Amino acid sequence: MKRTLTWSLMPVALAICTAFPAPAMAQSNQELLKELRALKARMAELEKKLEAQAAAPTPAPQAAVAAPTAPAGMTEEQQQEFNRIAVKTEALEDSRDMLGFKGLKVSGYMDPTFIYNRRQDRAGFQFLNSVGEGGYTYDDSYMGTVALDFLKETDSGARWRLTLSPQRSTQAVSEGSNSILHEASVSIPLSDLQTRFIAGHIPDWSGYEYLQPTLNKLVTHNLLFDLTLPTAYTGAGMELTRDKWIIKSVLANMNGSKRNAREKTPVLAYRVDYAKGEFQGFGFAGVHGMAANNSQNVLDGSGEVVAQRDSRVDLFEFDAYFIRGDWTVQGQLSLGRQKKAAITADPDTGALRDAYWTGFSTLAAYKFEPWLEGIARFDYIFNKKNGGGLLTYATPDGINGIGPDQLSGDANKGVNRGALTLGLGYNFNLNTTFKFEYRYDWATGAVFEDAKSGGYKKNNQLLSTAVVVSF
Structure with missing residues (x-):
């Protein structure tokens, strides 16, 4: 009887909703609470009336009266209004489905950023600047971006995703172009929703830090993110969800939407995550295969650099997290190697040598x-062997601080890199966050180019702030 009464009250509740005027957007929470209490009281009153009618004895046939034209508690005008709303709702649903808006979610963000770089003698705002202006650097990275994300899920469970980001997209970073394509991927369920085929252009999933500023606590990224991890994959693979495990793997091009002539071998990239409980978990990721080799150590007879073919790369990282109450603790260990991609060639034979690195x-x-x-964040990379060299960094870099000590004269010995970052995050509201950061970078040798003196220093400092607005 209780369930029957509850269902019979549904049209009554809808009618009452129409009887109360819709609150304006500017209404306070207190006014909304008052209206909800009034509605609750009215519902209780109608429920008592229906229970009383159900408990009353059935009148004799001769005393029967004609059934009312509207449900109990609703006038004819309210019933007409209810019917009108029902018809309009069905029309809106049909229009939504016809236009393809069912299962569609649109979101986005932007983060205008201010940076002061001591060694570069540079201070100012940066927003939507082209990655081609100076290449990828840790004081530029994915800061000062805007993105628009479209996510569509069909009735069959297939997911279609397109993310656009002018100037600072993953394709612009990986290929040095002006592409706005950040992600374009599909996820199709096979035997069930937990077994999926994935394909397209997919941002890298390594490490504990995320690319987008809405998920990154600080303004800059850690050294491992900037200097040792891939940018994106273009290929296809599988995603499996089993209890507390999520496994993703693709066979793909790394940092390239198309292979060049005489390049045929892709990479195998994978990611495994395990949620140990509500507050902690771990994951690991790896990449094995052929990737671009940017070495400039081979010259032709006229002194021009001979472009190198892709060379073997092997990357592996382990990360973990603990998030409970007011505390967040995250960590990552990484190691990598790329064949024939060290900054310094063999001093005796001129042969290309391998680049090695480890970091945390x-x-x-x-x-x-x-x-x-x-x-607070602390990063460190060991990178001394063969003059140094990191993923896609096969030449000295005076902004990122990579390569041999420029004052020692020993080209065979690279430098180790460290960074300490302190910051504050102020959540102004649900959609707006202000970030403030101080960062101190250093190396075991003079590798930071000083724009004022033209020389090299062992350290650098950054001050930065950003406002992240999302919807």
Whole structure:
């Protein structure tokens, strides 16, 4: 009887909703609460009336009266209004389905950023600048971006995703172009929703830090993210979800939407995540195969650099997290090797040598208030062998601080890199976050180019702030 009464009250509730005027967008929470209480009281009153009618004895046939034209508690005008709303709702649903809006989610973000770089003697805002202006650097990275994300899920469970980001997209970064394509991928369920075929242009999934500023606590990224990880994959693979495990793997081009002549071997990229409980988990990722070799150590007879073919790359990283209450703790270990991609060739034979690196990053954050968070991050990369060299960095880089000590004269010995970053995150509202950051970078040798003196220093400092607005 209770369930029958509850279902019979559904049209009554809808009618009552139409009887109360819709609150304006500017209404306060207190006014909305008052209206909800009034609605609840009216519902209780109608429920008592229906229970009383159900408990009353059935009148004799001769005393029967004609059934009312509208349900109990609704006037004829309210019934007409209810019917009108029902018809209009069905029409809106049909229009939504016809236009393809069913299962469609649109979101986006932007983060205008201010950067002060001491060694570059540069200070100012940066927003939507082209990656081709100076290449990928840790003081530029994916900061100062805007993105628009379209996610569509069909009735069959297939997902279609397109993310556009002018100037700072993953394709623009990986190929040095002006492409706006950040992600274009599909995910198709096979035997069930937990077994999926994935394909397209997919941003890299390695490490504990995310690319987009809405998910990154600080303004800059850690050294491993900037200097040792791929940017994106173009290919196809599988995604499996089994209990607490998520496994993703693709056979793809790394950092390239198309292979060049005489290039046939892709990479195998994978990611495994395990959620140990509500507050902690770990993951690991790897890449094995052929990737672009940017070495400039081979010259032809006229002194021009001979472009190198892709060479073997092997990357592996392990990351973990603990998030509970006001605390967030994350960490990552990485190691990598690329064949014939070291910064310095063999001094005796001139033969290309392999680049090796290992590194770690750890981050801790604490919320002093629900809206104010303090963050600290420490990064370090060991990169001394064969003059140094990191993923896609096969030449000395005076902005990122990569290569041999420019003052020692020993080209065979690279430098180790470290960075300490301190920051604050202020959540102004659900859609707006202000970020403030101080970062100190250093190396075991003089590798940071000083724009004022023209020389090289062992350290650099950054001050940055950004406002991240999302919807």
